[in-house]
Amino acid sequence: MKHVTLAVVLTSVLALGLVLTTSGCGSKPAAKSDNAPEAAVQGVQYTCPMHPEVISDKPGKCPKCGMTLVIKK
Numbered sequence: 001m002k003h004v005t006l007a008v009v010l011t012s013v014l015a016l017g018l019v020l021t022t023s024g025c026g027s028k029p030a031a032k033s034d035n036a037p038e039a040a041v042q043g044v045q046y047t048c049p050m051h052p053e054v055i056s057d058k059p060g061k062c063p064k065c066g067m068t069l070v071i072k073k
Contacts, residue, residue, distance in 0.1 A: 045072040 046069035048054040048062035060069050 046070060047072040 044057070046056045046059050048065065048067055048069055050067055051062055051064050054062050054064060054069070055072065056069055061067065062069060
């Protein structure tokens with residue numbers, strides 16, 4: 001009887017773990033709004049402080065070093 005109970009408990013824990021990992025714990029991605037900081041502003045360019053040759057029209061990370069892009073002046 002102990003083996004059956006242990007098997008049921010282990011199966012339940014594994015099933016719960018599988019459900020939680022595949023469902024993302026019920027979280028949904030946040031909807032983007034017009035005033036979100038990552039929204040690109042027209043006419044603004046971003047560059048890497050360490051690699052000024054890297055230029056982007058939206059914020060992000062430098063593909064060379066991973067630093068956050070800053071607004072080009």
